[in-house]
Amino acid sequence: MNPLILTILLFALGLGTTITFMSSHWLFAWMGLEINTLAIIPLMTQHHHPRSTEAGTKYFLAQATAAAMLLFASVTNAWLTGQWDILQMSHPLPTTMITLALALKIGLAPLHSWLPEVLQGLDLTTGLILSTWQKLAPFALLLQINPTNPTVLIMLGITSTLVGGWGGLNQTQLRKILAYSSIAHLGWMALILPFYPSLTLLALLTYLIMTLSTFLVFKLNKATNINTLAISWSKTPIITTLTPLLLLSLGGLPPLTGFMPKWFILQELTKQNLPLLATFTALTALLSLYFYLRLSYSMTLTMFPNNLMGTTPWRFFTQSTSLPLALSISMAIALLPLAPAMMALLTP
Amino acid sequence: MTFIMYLLLFLLILGLVAVASNPSPYFAALGLVLVAGMGCGVLVSHGGPFLSLILFLIYLGGMLVVFAYSAALAAEPYPETWGSRPVIMSVMIYVLGVLLVGGIFWGGWYESSWMSVDELMEFSILRGDMAGVAMMYSSGGLMLIISAWVLLLTLFVVLELTRGLNRGALRAV
Secondary structure, eight states: OOOOHHHHHHHHHHHHHHHHHOOHHHHHHHHHHHHHHHHHHHHHHHTTOOOHHHHHHHHHHHHHHHHHHHHHHHHHHHHHHHHSSSSOOOOHHHHHHHHHHHHHHHOOOTTTHHHHHHHHHHHHHHHHHHTTTHHHHHHHHHSOHHHHHHHHHHHHHHHHHHHHHHHTTTTBBBBHHHHHHHHHHHHHHHTTTTTTTHHHHHHHHHHHHHHHHHHHHHHTTTOHHHHHHHHHHHHHHHHHHHHHHHHHHHHTTTSSTTHHHHHHHHHHHHHTOHHHHHHHHHHHHHHHHHHHHHHHHHIOOOOOOHHHHHHHGGGGGGOSSOOHHHHHHHHHOOOGGGGHHHHHHHHH | HHHHHHHHHHHHHHHHHHHOOOOOOOHHHHHHHHHHHHHHHHHHHTTTTHHHHHHIIIIIIIHHHHHHHHHHSOOSSSSSTTTSSHHHHHHHHHHHHHHHHHTTTTTGGGGTOOGGGGGOOOSSOOOHHHHHHHHHHHHHHHHHHHHHHHHHHHHHHHHHHHHHHGGGOOOOO
16 A cells, blocks of 8 residues: 555544544534544555455445434434534433444444454454554543433443353454454443443553554464464464463453453442342353463463474564564553552543 | 425335335436435425535435446346336335334324424525534534545545556456
8 A cells, every 4th residue: 555545544544533532513523433434444455355345345334324323313313402512412312323323333232243254354453453443433422422321331231241252252263253352342341331431441441452462462473363373382482471361361360451440340330239230241251261261272372283494483583563562462461550540540 | 385295205205115125226226316306305395405405416416326327337137127026025015114104103294294494484595504504614614624634535545445446446356
């Protein structure tokens, strides 16, 4: 891709999210989301492969549907209440429609089925953008509308954690596993949103850090399925040692970063007198933990047979920059002791 | 006005049925033309001549012409018209659905005609729609710049997607 057009597209990606962040008006927020969608499609199809074109088409269809629904809901809101303000949603009908439209945009179950298909067709860098940066703008909107009816978000959240764990069980393709892990994590965020929005922000932040480092690790290993992951010990031994910690952090085991949002969310659900919900969500996290464990197992705990020449690629200097990975992986593993500071930062 | 409004709404629903019953794209484009035209008529009768003009010029004049052209290029050997069996079945079902829903909500109609916007009569200079557009661009001048930039970005995106003919992302495989 031409560097000039790449610059324009990346700039537009930034602009779209920024517009959605700063807007208090539904029309402008919708415009930001549309800019985001438009700008990433050429990035998706940049390799001119039939799979990536298919992924781009599917992404476009899902996002265009969600954006049309959002626009329809905000116009309905203006019609019913005479308000365009994001913060002053009072009528339940447009609020519910907007919640569902944003759920389709970020891929919450049962509106999730586009996400694994799309992510599987992309290269890891674009997949990284899709599962981190593209989630920010819809979440900024989701946090601003005050849900009059928490049932919708709770149902979306429970279904997502369940489907995210369940769907990832039988996958061998890493990008599909990451998509299902994204669905499960977004489910946790949607679940706590009606009760304690700061925890949604905290979960989003930790999820972004963890998934960023996971994508970077896979990119460094050039791994897109489990078999390729099994020979990563010969390429990058240190990363191979650290990755199980990263994956278990995604799974939410103490004392890693990923434990923090799950801990706080379960505690808050218990405080709100919803022990059944908390138990069910914790049990669905076990399903996700299974495939993270399987990834760690095949990456670290097995030594894939290889010929003698194949065991020493780690001696070569790697050409790719590893500073972002170094920073993000240390944050993704060891951020739990900073939990009080992060909570203080995110609580209004 | 009441009779014209009735006619426009009836044809609008008929056009929607014609599109939704899933004929070949070539014929569905005709249904879309009907829907767009009648929608413009409804807008005018409801007191939005500027919006109606924009919709007519851009949707019908720009987008739908290109769509109909490309649908005509994609020659199907056996196109599905509204006469063929699966299409006529869905036409029946949709018409029945419209009648059913219409029957349920029939009591909600009052006097069968719509008051036009701002309660002005049919002829006036300053309307809600024109004033709204003017206000959006005068108090929100940034909107104009951003909108222009988005249009330019769309051009870049389309060029990038269709670049390179047989090597590009969009091609006949």
